[in-house]
Amino acid sequence: MFETAELGNAVAKATYDARAPGLRVELINAQYDLRSADFPVVVLLTGDDRAGVSEVLSVLHEWMDARFVRTVAFGERSEEERERPRFWRYWNALPRKGQLALFVGDWSTSLLVDHLGDEIDDAAFERGLGHAENFERALVEDGALLLKFWLHLPKKELKRRLKQARKSDAAALRIDAVDRRLLQNYDALLPQAERLIRKTSSALAPWQIVEGTDSLYRDLTVAEGILAAVKTRLGAKRAKPVAPAIAIPDLDPHTTVLGSVDLDASIAYDEYKATLIELQTRLRELAARARGKGVATVLMFEGWDAAGKGGAIRRITHALDARDYRTIPIAAPTEEEKAHHYLWRFWREIPRDGRIVIFDRSWYGRVLVERVEGFAQENEWRRAFAEINDFEDQLAQDGIAFCKFWLHISADEQLRRFQAREKTPYKKYKIGEDDYRNRDKRDAYVAAIDEMVARTSSEQAPWTLVPANDKRFARIAILRTACDTLKRALKRA
Numbered sequence: 337m338f339e340t341a342e343l344g345n346a347v348a349k350a351t352y353d354a355r356a357p358g359l360r361v362e363l364i365n366a367q368y369d370l371r372s373a374d375f376p377v378v379v380l381l382t383g384d385d386r387a388g389v390s391e392v393l394s395v396l397h398e399w400m401d402a403r404f405v406r407t408v409a410f411g412e413r414s415e416e417e418r419e420r421p422r423f424w425r426y427w428n429a430l431p432r433k434g435q436l437a438l439f440v441g442d443w444s445t446s447l448l449v450d451h452l453g454d455e456i457d458d459a460a461f462e463r464g465l466g467h468a469e470n471f472e473r474a475l476v477e478d479g480a481l482l483l484k485f486w487l488h489l490p491k492k493e494l495k496r497r498l499k500q501a502r503k504s505d506a507a508a509l510r511i512d513a514v515d516r517r518l519l520q521n522y523d524a525l526l527p528q529a530e531r532l533i534r535k536t537s538s539a540l541a542p543w544q545i546v547e548g549t550d551s552l553y554r555d556l557t558v559a560e561g562i563l564a565a566v567k568t569r570l571g572a573k574r575a576k577p578v579a580p581a582i583a584i585p586d587l588d589p590h591t592t593v594l595g596s597v598d599l600d601a602s603i604a605y606d607e608y609k610a611t612l613i614e615l616q617t618r619l620r621e622l623a624a625r626a627r628g629k630g631v632a633t634v635l636m637f638e639g640w641d642a643a644g645k646g647g648a649i650r651r652i653t654h655a656l657d658a659r660d661y662r663t664i665p666i667a668a669p670t671e672e673e674k675a676h677h678y679l680w681r682f683w684r685e686i687p688r689d690g691r692i693v694i695f696d697r698s699w700y701g702r703v704l705v706e707r708v709e710g711f712a713q714e715n716e717w718r719r720a721f722a723e724i725n726d727f728e729d730q731l732a733q734d735g736i737a738f739c740k741f742w743l744h745i746s747a748d749e750q751l752r753r754f755q756a757r758e759k760t761p762y763k764k765y766k767i768g769e770d771d772y773r774n775r776d777k778r779d780a781y782v783a784a785i786d787e788m789v790a791r792t793s794s795e796q797a798p799w800t801l802v803p804a805n806d807k808r809f810a811r812i813a814i815l816r817t818a819c820d821t822l823k824r825a826l827k828r829a
Contacts, residue, residue: 337530337533337534337545338488338526338529338530338545340545341488341545341546341547342488342490342547342549343547344547344549344550345547345549345550345553345557346549346550346552346553347550347552347553347556348552349552352552352555352556355556356399356556359399359556359559359560359563360399360400362563362567363399363400363559363562363563364399364400364401366563366566366567366570367400367401367404367405367436368401368404369570370404370434370435370436370566370570371404371434372434373433373434373569373570374433374434374479375433375434375479375480375481375569376430376431376432376433376434376435376436376437376479376480376481377431377435377436377437377480377481377483377562377565377566377569378430378431378437378439378475378480378481378482378483379436379437379438379439379483379484379485379562380439380442380482380483380484380485381393381438381439381440381485381487381558382440382441382442382444382445382484382485382486382487383485383486383487383488383489383545383546383548384487384488384489384494384522384525384526384529385487385488385489385494385548387497388487388489388548388551388554389440389487391551391554391555392485392487392554392555392558393407393438393440395555395559396438396558396559396562399559400436404435404436405436405437405438406431406435406436406437406438407437407438407440408429408437408438408439408440409440409441410425410426410429410439410440410441410442410445410446411441413425413446416688419630419632419688419689420632420686420687420688420734421686421730421731421733421734421736422443422446422447422464422467422730422734423443423467423471423683423730424683424686426439426442426443426471427679427680427683427684428683428684430475430480430676430677430680432672432675432676433479433675433676434675436566442484443464443467443468443471444465444468444532444536447461447464447465447468447532448461448525448528448529448532451528452521452524452525452528461528463733465531465532465535465536466535467726467729467730468535468536469535469536469538470722470723470726471726472536472538472541473538473540473541474677474679474719474723474726475541475677476538476540476541477540477719478677478678480677481565481566481569482540482541483544483561483562483565484536484541484542484543484544485543485544485546485558485561486529486533486543486544486545486546487546487548487554487558488545488546488547488548489547489548489549490547490549491519491522493548493549494519494522495519498519533545544561546558592782592786593785593786593789593790593801594744594782594785594786594801596801597744597801597802597803598803599744599745599746599749599803599805600803600805601803601805601806601809602805602806602808602809603806603808603809603812605808608808608809608811608812611812612651612808612811612812612815615655615812615815615816615819616651616654616655616815617655618819619652619655619656619815619818619819619822620655620656620657622819622822622823622826623655623656623657623660623692623822624657625826626690626692626737626822626825626826627657627660627690627691628690629690629826629829630689630690630829631689631690631735631736631737631822631825631826631829632686632687632688632689632690632691632692632693632734632735632736632737633687633691633692633693633736633737633738633818633822633825634686634687634692634693634694634695634731634736634737634738634739635652635692635693635694635695635738635739635741635818636694636695636698636700636738636739636740636741637649637694637695637696637697637698637741637743638697638698638700638704638740638741638742638743639741639742639743639744639745639802639804640743640744640745640750641750641754641771641774641775642745642750642753642754642757642766642767642771643743643744643745643750643804643810644743644745644804644807644810644811645696645697645743646696647807647811648741648743648807648810648811648814649663649694649696651811651814651815652694652814652815652818653694655815656692660690660691660692661691661692661693661694662685662687662691662692662693662694663693663694663696664685664693664694664695664696665696665697666695666696666697666698666701667697669681678699678702678720679699679723679724679727682695682698682699682727683727686731686736687736698740699724699727700724700788700792702716702717702720702724703717703720703721703724703784703787703788703791703792704781704784704785704788705774707784708777708780708781708784721788721791721792724792725791725792725794725797728740728792728794728796728797729794729796729797731797732796732797733796735825735828735829736825737821737822737824737825737826738796738797738821739800739817739818739821740797740798740799740800741799741800741802741814741817742785742789742799742800742801742802743802743804743810744801744802744803744804745804745805746805747775747778749805750775751775754767754771754772754775789801800813800814800817802814
């Protein structure tokens with residue numbers, strides 16, 4: 337693969353001097369046009385030519401308007417980053433629509449460095465590349481323009497530069513211990529780099545390998561590549577690339593997941609009170625152990641309006657130290673959140689080791705309310721099943737204790753609770769026209785819920801369907817599941 341980039345490509349100084357001024361003007365104009373566009377641009381600069389990456393970055397900052405360029409250099413993961421799934425820091429750094437970001441040291445490069453340094457084994461490297469592939473697909477299918485440049489130096493040229501550095505103070509400043517280590521491990525690096533590039537190249541986000549032997553050729557190639565891609569995208573009629581139709585087999589229309597939930601399940605009051613205290617005590621002890629061992633917890637609640645999510649969450653938080661948990665109520669996305677991939681706002685809330693986050697509604701809005709109400713196109717909510725599965729798989733692989741609950745109540749019980757809320761002064765704010773309008777679409781929601789559970793329940797992230805006609809029974813079932821899940825996570829830690 338890399339042999340094709342070792343052709344000795346070069347640009348004469350006169351040619352460079354003739355092309356550079358116009359290129360600079362066009363890049364700035366493209367930046368201004370991009371500001372009103374409905375897509376972000378993410379440019380990855382990486383490769384075995386580390387000095388070349390730094391030099392290209394400097395050139396781009398000189399040629400472009402620095403006010404509208406966001407540069408993020410990823411190095412060793414910080415303590416905070418190591419306490420979260422690997423991709424957390426990349427989701428946090430994503431630009432909003434209309435912005436251009438330069439990423440130095442991307443998700444794939446980080447995996448490669450860790451694999452070569454024996455921090456992760458071959459199986460973990462392969463899993464990580466799969467997550468990288470899924471991450472890039474999610475960004476591109478959501479509309480992002482993703483440009484990936486791998487700057488490559490032939491081994492002979494790298495040796496020459498290292499030798500030259502010994503004779504020149506200026507050159508020595510651009511050479512560090514990592515570059516020398518790179519030369520020592522060059523033969524081991526290239527096969528793994530080729531594996532990375534093949535795995536994470538796609539039609540919508542291919543890698544472009546750029547030879548770095550001649551700096552003038554390298555700088556022009558990268559800058560012109562960025563300009564051409566941005567101009568093409570700005571001139572396109574459609575706002576974002578349309579993903580191919582996702583083939584998902586139909587579910588059996590004669591059976592429903594929710595139909596299997598026993599809504600007659602109940603618990604006597606005296607048994608409820610005794611069991612509640614027992615489980616809350618157990619949860620408090622497990623949470624304290626999790627804090628000590630650095631095990632994070634994510635509890636996610638979905639369910640019908642008036643199903644009792646808030647009451648169940650209060651019974652959980654009553655058992656916890658207020659310093660250890662956060663409850664995140666999810667409402668309609670803000671303008672800032674709409675300017676990013678829909679998972680962006682949820683990735684940002686993933687807790688540090690030993691902490692607990694409780695989501696009151698969640699990322700499943702994409703395949704529920706957004707699907708039923710038409711806020712998401714069919715190709716958007718259909719591909720969300722795979723995106724959600726990948727997200728939750730990363731939580732599980734990171735050792736997070738993860739529970740997801742659907743609180744199920746009958747239509748009659750929901751109506752009774754709606755009417756009770758209207759008569760209760762401190763609950764009137766909980767009921768409105770939207771609640772009744774959503775209730776009228778119950779059949780459509782049932783179909784969406786059934787498909788959601790069928791597509792996104794896995795061994796690592798199973799759904800817990802909670803019979804909630806009896807609120808007390810639901811609270812006990814949720815507490816017991818949370819305790820059991822946290823106990824298993826502690827055993828694995």
